[in-house]
Amino acid sequence: MILDANAWFGHWHKQKFYLNTLGKLHKNLQSAGITAALISSTDAIFCSDPEPWNRELIRNLSKYPLFIPVPLFRPRLENREEIINYYSSMPVRALKFMPGYHAYSLISREIETVFSQCSEYKFVIFIQMRMEDERSHHPLVKIPPVKTDEVIRIARKFPALFFVCLSAYFSEAVLLCSKAENVYVDISFTECMNTVAALLKEIPASRVLFGSHTPFLYTESALLKIQYAETGQKEKDAILFKNACTLLNIDNDRLRRRTF
Amino acid sequence: MNIIDFHVHPALEDHSCSETINMVRLAKKHNINRICLLGDVLRFGYNPSEEQVGKINDQTIKLVRKRPDFFFGFCFLNPEHPEKFLLAETERCFTHENFKGIKLEVAVNASDRRVDKVMRIAKRMDLIVLHHSWNTEIINNRKHQSDPEDIACLARRFPDVKIVMAHVTEASERGVLAVQPLKNVWADTSGGQPVAGTIEYAVEKLGPERILFGSDVPYRDFSAQSGKIYGAGIPNHIKKLILSKNAEKLLGLL
Numbered sequence: 001m002i003l004d005a006n007a008w009f010g011h012w013h014k015q016k017f018y019l020n021t022l023g024k025l026h027k028n029l030q031s032a033g034i035t036a037a038l039i040s041s042t043d044a045i046f047c048s049d050p051e052p053w054n055r056e057l058i059r060n061l062s063k064y065p066l067f068i069p070v071p072l073f074r075p076r077l078e079n080r081e082e083i084i085n086y087y088s089s090m091p092v093r094a095l096k097f098m099p100g101y102h103a104y105s106l107i108s109r110e111i112e113t114v115f116s117q118c119s120e121y122k123f124v125i126f127i128q129m130r131m132e133d134e135r136s137h138h139p140l141v142k143i144p145p146v147k148t149d150e151v152i153r154i155a156r157k158f159p160a161l162f163f164v165c166l167s168a169y170f171s172e173a174v175l176l177c178s179k180a181e182n183v184y185v186d187i188s189f190t191e192c193m194n195t196v197a198a199l200l201k202e203i204p205a206s207r208v209l210f211g212s213h214t215p216f217l218y219t220e221s222a223l224l225k226i227q228y229a230e231t232g233q234k235e236k237d238a239i240l241f242k243n244a245c246t247l248l249n250i251d252n253d254r255l256r257r258r259t260f
Numbered sequence: 261m262n263i264i265d266f267h268v269h270p271a272l273e274d275h276s277c278s279e280t281i282n283m284v285r286l287a288k289k290h291n292i293n294r295i296c297l298l299g300d301v302l303r304f305g306y307n308p309s310e311e312q313v314g315k316i317n318d319q320t321i322k323l324v325r326k327r328p329d330f331f332f333g334f335c336f337l338n339p340e341h342p343e344k345f346l347l348a349e350t351e352r353c354f355t356h357e358n359f360k361g362i363k364l365e366v367a368v369n370a371s372d373r374r375v376d377k378v379m380r381i382a383k384r385m386d387l388i389v390l391h392h393s394w395n396t397e398i399i400n401n402r403k404h405q406s407d408p409e410d411i412a413c414l415a416r417r418f419p420d421v422k423i424v425m426a427h428v429t430e431a432s433e434r435g436v437l438a439v440q441p442l443k444n445v446w447a448d449t450s451g452g453q454p455v456a457g458t459i460e461y462a463v464e465k466l467g468p469e470r471i472l473f474g475s476d477v478p479y480r481d482f483s484a485q486s487g488k489i490y491g492a493g494i495p496n497h498i499k500k501l502i503l504s505k506n507a508e509k510l511l512g513l514l
């Protein structure tokens with residue numbers, strides 16, 4: 001079984017997605033052997049209110065049992081409390097934060113208030129470190145990556161919350177996991193020779209999730225990192241689905257039957 | 261399938277060759293049977309001295325001699341150096357078997373006339389030139405970084421020299437279009453994130469026979485980089501061309 005912690009659907013200003021319908025995306029992930037994928041809307045990223053896009057995506061996912069929605073959340077919106085309450089009734093409680101794209105620091109009273117609320121409802125906090133390699137940005141759309149020291153500080157401040165940092169580079173992933181015990185990373189952007197074995201020399205397998213960043217990146221690239229990983233099956237299973245299932249409170253049977 | 265990786269950098273400080281042995285082991289696991297070694301080209305920064313270039317090539321020579329069944333060598337040069345040195349260094353490398361071409365990195369932009377000294381040698385000796393390239397719209401360091409348009413400029417000046425433009429997946433669509441009409445330019449797929457759609461676009465615009473698989477190991481992973489080819493929405497016979505046949509033809513193995 002594979003749970004992909006990092007999938008997207010929608011449009012992007014500088015990349016033509018071949019997987020441009022939910023049907024194509026579903027088929028691609030399914031044929032790659034992925035059992036479930038946490039998915040967010042790219043269209044929501046640049047909107048000052050991401051909610052219409054979040055809700056549209058959730059509505060459209062009903063035909064595709066493989067997907068688990070992760071709504072994008074902007075913590076500076078006035079109706080943030082209402083939104084947190086709304087999503088607290090979802091079977092899988094996860095919210096995605098994008099401090100880089102939404103231009104805020106993780107170190108602020110506002111964020112602390114939001115994370116306190118998230119703690120109450122036991123949300124898992126996804127932090128998108130970047131969407132693309134900074135050297136590939138559109139020259140007029142340069143978005144800074146999320147600062148690792150801010151993630152570490154806020155994660156330490158909320159030890160009961162789980163933070164999943166998506167699309168971190170190798171060195172960032174190592175730093176994040178070694179400085180805060182409640183931080184997890186995915187493998188989509190970590191890369192060096194023998195990536196997974198090298199990563200597991202630095203951080204335990206229990207802190208690593210499978211993430212492909214499809215459709216931005218080729219799904220196969222993430223899959224092959226695991227397929228060729230020089231580590232035991234126990235560690236591979238932890239990365240492929242067990243760690244994500246534990247964090248999101250999904251048991252194996254539910255994952256197999258895709259009842260989210 | 262006899263997969264050839266056109267873009268690998270050995271580590272200069274690997275005196276015992278243990279890292280290289282490990283690299284070969286990992287490559288074989290991925291069914292990669294031959295590798296083009298380009299040298300540890302950034303070990304001494306952007307503008308290495310003659311002595312430093314010599315050290316980098318010494319290591320490539322050593323590794324190619326050690327595993328002639330596995331490695332092809334590329335002679336690393338800095339176009340800032342005098343023609344006499346460039347020629348002597350090229351001839352020194354090519355006294356050894358399995359050297360196939362010249363590697364140029366970031367010392368001088370490809371469109372700079374100083375590169376012509378190297379290109380004249382390549383033309384005279386019928387050598388492939390593999391040149392670093394990156395989309396400079398964002399990294400903004402064109403003194404050193406060669407944009408695909410700079411590669412195109414070089415290719416127009418030397419239409420008889422076979423040029424491999426590195427990192428096509430980082431060239432952007434604009435970069436692919438820049439070299440599209442130039443039949444003496446091939447493109448390798450090495451480096452960068454495995455951005456979906458880039459291989460399909462390169463195949464469509466350059467044709468399937470001008471694309472070569474490369475990884476950029478050890479900065480990158482054989483797995484993630486080969487995943488670009490395996491994951492691309494292109495027919496299997498084109499994947500075989502990219503992974504193997506195109507390189508075999510260009511390296512004169514067929």
